[in-house]
Every structure is written in structure tokens, then in C-alpha cells.
Amino acid sequence: MGLFGFIMQHPQLVTQADRSKSSASTSSVSTFPKRVKIVEVGPRDGLQNEKNIVPTSVKIRMIDMLSEAGLPVIEATSFVSPKWVPQMADHIEVLKGIQKFPGINYPVLTPNFKGFQAAVAAGAKEVSIFGAASELFTRKNINCSIDESLQRFDQVLKAAQAAGIPVRGYVSCVLGCPYEGKISPAKVAEVSKKMYSMGCYEISLGDTIGVGTPGIMKDMLSAVMHEVPVAALAVHCHDTYGQALANTLMALQMGVSVVDASVAGLGGCPYAQGASGNLATEDLVYMLEGLGIHTGVNFQKLLEAGTFICQALNRKTSSKVAQATCKL
């Protein structure tokens, strides 16, 4: 049967806000948030980890298509030195070139104050900074301790506050580190608390290497929720070991209502050659729609954006939903 025929037969693929009301009486569904904000990181986290360099015009088109799909937050690019991340060398052109849809936020990563200044000059209205729950990861990544890395961001946060620019904080390695191995929930809570108190409006907790499983996700979130209100938390799960959606489900059961994902599951994993990357936005939306949770996303248009970028990257999608609905 064709795609449309299929979607008509499977109403969970069509936005149904009423669904959550009718099933609210079931004790199970009442443990889930009614709405989930999806933060689309494909253009940044996704593309950053793709081997093939994508031309600026393609990046802009991809972001515009994602905007048309109704994603409320789309991380557009990273104001990082092209020496480190060649894929993001065109950050200024991308940020200036995309259509800024009303009601959609386009945060950009700013690894330092210089990047922040360049981002603001290019029109950025929201920025992201990142920390890690692992000392060794921070040392190997940016050659300093966690505390030192946060101090460096102090300047960014102060300037952002003065300019009325919201700052999102990422914490890497929350469920495991490629260098240290196990990470204590207390450490994640400590770093999250620091970033939140420094002024980040939201903390995205990242299972950077995808090693986490639902029990560990629960333990980590329990610790963090003692320090940061759950409404200010997001989860960012990598699907390296196929655990992303199950881990995300657990986070939703704990009350988290913001989830990061990447269209087509873009991005590999620099720590496990050949492994997959981010949780695929299509697969996430499929689950949320099935649970009757409102996302505001146009599923059909999301699929189109995924098809577009995969063709441009000359790769197959990592989204199972896209694979299943694709007519080869």
C-alpha cells in the first residue's frame, strides 16, 4: 500500500491531541507528559559527525525543511573553529541564510566567548554551551578540568544574560564515558546544578556514547532532579547500542518533557567506528504520537526532510520508520 494509505491506516502517525485526553483515565498514560518539545540537532550534532561535507545551500534547505515540519527548536550550527570541525565552517552563512520561522528557535553552539560574539553578530538569538560529567573526557576534549571549562563559559553566560539571549547547557557522558567508563549520578547532578545556577535555562543530559540502559537513566535522572527542576531538563540519547528509545521512554516516565533527536538518525559515533549516532527524530515522533503525546510535528514533512538530507549525504537513513515507509 502507498505511504498515504499506510498513514491513514495507522492513526498514531497523524497528530491527535485528543488522544491524550481520552486515554488520560488510564493510570499508565497519566505518567507521561502531555506535550514533548523536540530539539532537532540533526543540522549540528548530526552533520558534525558525518564524513561527507555538505554544501551550505544544502544545509540551509535542510533546516528550512525541518522548520516546515514544525519542529519547535532546530540547532542550526556551531560557531567553532573550522580547524576543529570543518563541517561547521560555514556557520555564519548558514545562520544568515536560513528562514527564521516565527515560533521556532534556532540555537547555535558557542564553545567560547569568541564564538559567542561571532554568533550574536550573525544574528543568533539563542546559544548552547557544553560541559561534561567526566574529568577525563573534558581533559581530552578541550584540555582543561570541568571546573575550568565552566569558568570559561562564565563570560559567555554573563554576556548572554546582558543581551537577553537564552543559553542552553549540555552535559556530555551522563551515562558513561569513553575514557572513564562508569559515571556517577552524583557527578552529573553536580555539573548540571552548576550550569543551571550559572544561568542555563535548560540542561540537556547526553548519553554521548549511547552505553546507557533504562535503569541507569533512571538513577541518573533521580539524582539530577534533586538539583534541577524536571521542567528544565532534556535528554539527548545516542543509539550506538540500540538503547536510545527505551532510555528516552524511561526519561518520559520520570517526567522529562524535552527530547533531543536528529532527523534520519544522522551522525556516527567517533568512539565506535561504524556505530550509529543520534536517536532518529522520525522514530521518536512515531513513539510519541503512539503515546498520544503532542509534538506539533508534521510527520510527512519530517520524513521528507530526512529523505532530502540522506540523498545529499549519499547515505541510507538510520531511522527505522523511514526505512519501513520508503518505497525502494
Added chain:
Amino acid sequence: MGNVPSAVKHCLSYQQLLREHLWIADSVPGALDPAQEASQLSGLPEYVKIVEVGPRDGLQNEKVIVPTDIKIEFINQLSQTGLSVIEVTSFVSSKWVPQMADHTEVMKGIQQYPGVRYPVLTPNLQGFHRAVAAGATEISVFGAASESFSKKNINCSIEESMEKFEEVVKSARHLNIPARGYVSCALGCPYEGSITPQKVTEVSKRLYGMGCYEISLGDTIGVGTPGSMRRMLESVIKEIPPTALAVHCHDTYGQALANILTALQMGINVVDSAVSGLGGCPYAKGASGNVATEDLIYMLNGLGLNTDVNLHKVMEAGDFICKAVNKTTNSKVAQASYNA
């Protein structure tokens, strides 16, 4: 995240992670590491029985016909992993399922390890007799919660199929041969669309009532999500004890592990899976098939649940069969480990 570090080579390899970090290592029967205990979610079963359906459900949906000796070697490898149930083959007409044409040779050719059970599918009495003659000591019958699916798949109504199965299960009971019942389309049907939990309950109850010791509820086309899984199980559990239920999730839309987690939270402790996530989906071209045993074990180990299954050995068997059918694995764990 931010910059890609240049020190990637110094990071822990997967092998090292396995050695040092118990949540992804082999589960030790009985004893739980304090860390594992801490991360064990309350309300989850302590032990989960994995029913390996790769050699049957998996291979059945693979395009490449696998030679008999390869099937036998594959099953022998699986027998050494700690898996306690391995579905070997299907005594169905080779006209319908050419991949299973060598059912008798496979059944006779495998090494039957002590402590491991080797059920076979028997769609009718004829298949049942052949299975017994070939040495089968456990059988499975396959019903559906959808009339259309039943008609298109086995050319009869649900009621007619139940009558056939009654004959098979009755004969099995006479010979003290346990029978497992499958219910297809438990969360959706490629022809009818959504399926009511009541219908699933009705069919399951019928199979359980005629003597099937366990009912495996199959999300045949993988359309289910945790919400529909929960609603379906809530209905079935009213009539059948959770200890007699299993879930059989296809990963066509990437929902399998999330659905399985939901089932575990509801007290289900038997899960079907296929090594390497073998099997495509005949209803969605290009789609993936069964949930991968490796990825399932990874999650169960991480949850601190006992499975008695050795993940390394399962990955080896997966590597073997993928080379034999000339395809890349569908298991993310295997993808991440073998290329590391």
C-alpha cells in the same frame, strides 16, 4: 557534542568497556553486583527467558536460502550461548516457505544440548506428525488476532485455524509434548489496521484454554508503541497469568525495545528475539525485522536482569549467520562492537 577529540585512539574499546563495566558484561546467574542491584528497576522480573527465533522467524524472512549445514551450525552455535529455547524450524509445506524445506534434516542434524529446548512450528496435524517423527519434543502453533491476516496467511478464518490447532495441541498433549501458542498482529495488522485488545485476549484465551503452556503475543509488523502494548497487555493479563505470556516484537519502526521495556514493567518475563535482528518484513519493503537478541541482552544486562545468556557468544553466532546470508547485522550492539 563539541569538538571531536583527536585522542579517540586512547579511549576505551568496547572490549574494555565490557570487562570493566558490568552493566554491559555477561549477567552472572543468581548474583547481582551492588551496582546492578542499584540500577535494577523496581517491579521488574529478576529473570528473563529469551526465546531465540532467529533460525525460524529470522531465516524465514531472509531472501537468501541458507544451506542445511549452515543452519545446523548456526543452531549449534546458539546452543552454546546459554539460550534455553531456540526455535529451530517450521514443519510447513516447502511450497509456502522454501527456506524451511529442509525442516526434517535440520531437526535431525542439530546437536540437542541438555537444558536447551528446540521447539518447531507445526501449522497442522500433518506437520505435527512429521515433526514428531523427526524428533521434535516441543511444538508451536500460530494464530492471529486478525481475520484478514488469518485468511491471507493460512487461508482460513480464525475459528477454522483454532479448530486445526486444537487437533494439533490435543495430539501433542497425548505425547506429553508442550505446545506454545503465537498470536500474530497483536498490536496491528497490515490489512485491518488497528486491532482491539479484546480480540487479542479472545484468541489468546482460546489457545491457552486448549492447552498451550505459553502465549507469545506478536507485534508482527512492528507498528506498536508503548501505549498500545500497555493497553493490549492490560486486557490479556485479565484472562491469562503474566507468567504464561511472552512478547514477540518486530523492530520495523524502531519501537521494539521500548515496547519490551513496557512489557517487562507489566510483569512479562519471556521475550522473543532473533540474533542479528534477522528477518525483514514482508509487509514493508526494506524494513527491518525481529528485535536483535544482542540489543535485547544489552538492555537486560544493563537493567541488572538475569538471562544466563553470554552476549559475546551470541555476537559470534550473529557474525557467523550474517556472513552466511551475506548481509550486515541489524544489531546496533554488534555494529558498534565489531567495527571498534
